[in-house]
Amino acid sequence: MxxxxxxxxxxxxxxxxxxxxxxxxxxxxxxxxxxxxxxxxxxxxxxxxxxxxxxxxxxxxxxxxxxxxxxxxxxxxxxxxxxxxxxxxxxxxxxxxxxxxxxxxxxxxxxxxxxxxxxxxxxxxxxxxxxxxxxxxxxxxxxHSHPEPEQAPCWLQFHRQAEVLSRTDGSLYLHLASEDDLPFQQENETSC
Structure with a gap:
């Protein structure tokens, strides 16, 4: 063998x-x-x-x-x-x-x-x-013939930058930048 x-x-x-x-x-x-x-x-x-x-x-x-x-x-x-x-x-x-x-x-x-x-x-x-x-x-x-110009590469679509930030009351929240690099609205953020 x-x-x-x-x-x-x-x-x-x-x-x-x-x-x-x-x-x-x-x-x-x-x-x-x-x-x-x-x-x-x-x-x-x-x-x-x-x-x-x-x-x-x-x-x-x-x-x-x-x-x-x-x-x-x-x-x-x-x-x-x-x-x-x-x-x-x-x-x-x-x-x-x-x-x-x-x-x-x-x-x-x-x-x-x-x-x-x-x-x-x-x-x-x-x-x-x-x-x-x-x-x-x-x-x-x-x-795919031509990827859409506004679409991020495959690996980037699921690897956005996230930051854990603290509020003035001491609680923490996760800040995840949207596709246009502008922050999401407060109601879309996740509190920890």
Whole structure:
């Protein structure tokens, strides 16, 4: 067993078919080198969370004679390979999900290959290859052509400067500058 495949196996909890899953991930990574295996928390639709193995990164997709790196995340449940991975397109700040025939509005990938998953006949490499072909015909994301000039960069939209200030009566309040760098009105400030 190659060193990297053994390292993947060690990442997997014992509830997985570790040798089989590690081998499939290793083979997938030899074909799709921009993907990275990692254990992370997956949140199900009912709100429950579970640590699952994921393959996260980009896959190269040809569309109109250009190659685009489409960001994806494949969640591999403990029941794999009996059940198909849960797959998502994960757009960057400059991208928007293009929901349609094979992509839901939240970016979930809904391919016939996943719906008709058969243990022993389906695997991660084939799934990724199907995604490449389908995404070439039905792009799952599109780039924003020109960001609006008044819109702050993605990272800045959620990282505004905040200050804790004190009032004359000794109480504290949080001052958060608005988008135009003018302070909010008093009634919009949060007292501590």
């Amino acid at each position: 190659p060193y990297y495949e053994n390292a993947i196996k060690k990442m997997l909890p014992k509830t997985y078919l570790r040798q089989h899953v590690a081998h499939e991930i290793y083979v997938a990574l030899t074909h799709f080198q921009s993907l990275v295996p990692m254990m992370d928390k997956y949140v199900y639709n009912d709100g429950t969370m579970k640590n699952l193995m994921s393959l996260t990164g980009t896959i190269p997709v040809m569309f109109e004679d250009n190659t685009y790196n489409i960001p994806v995340c494949l969640w591999i449940e403990e029941s794999y390979p009996q059940t198909a991975p849960i797959c998502y397109v994960r757009p960057t700040c400059e991208m928007t999900v293009l929901s349609g025939k094979y992509i839901s509005s939240n970016g979930e990938v809904m391919l016939p290959y996943l719906e008709e998953w058969k243990n022993g006949e389906c695997d991660l490499v084939s799934l990724l290859q199907v995604m490449v072909v389908v995404f070439g015909d039905f792009p799952p994301v599109y780039m």
